[in-house]
Amino acid sequence: MDLSNFIILYVADIERSVEFYKPLLDRDPVEISGEFALFTSHSGMRFGLSKASLHCSELNSEFSAKMELCFEQPNEITLQMNLIKWRELGVTFIEELTKANFKTSFTTLDPDGHKLRIFCY
Structure with a gap:
């Protein structure tokens, strides 16, 4: 089996999440309804966003975001540009810019608590 090229996050509010991700991804969704959006x-x-309330019975629990998405950047300059942009957009940071031996990264949260890690090697 090959790796997937389709990720779906469960979100509480499609419209709020679309408005959050549009400027971060620099694009509009190609599909949007009250229950689903696709970039x-x-x-x-x-990259899909699906209304969590449609899936909570499947999950047999209350909705709780626990996904981490990683966005690899080609170099540290691009990473720094995104850091500035995301700050200007008011994104919640949970880890400031950190340099380690193998990567440089920062981590934020989306409106549903999904972690977004932006990094470069």
Whole structure:
């Protein structure tokens, strides 16, 4: 089996999440309804947002965001540009810019508590 190129996050409010992700991803969704939104990348990656209340019975629990998405950047300059942009957008930071032996990264939260890690090697 090959790795997937389609990620779906469960979110409480589709419209709020679309408005959060549009400026971060620099694109509009290609599909949107009251229960689902879909973003696509130039490489064919698909990123969906699905209304959590549709899935809570499947999960047999209350909705709780626990996903971490990682966005690799080509270099530290691009990473720094995104850091500035995301700060200007008012994104919640939970880890400031950190340099380790193998990567440089920062971590934020989306409106539903999903972690967003932006990094470069």
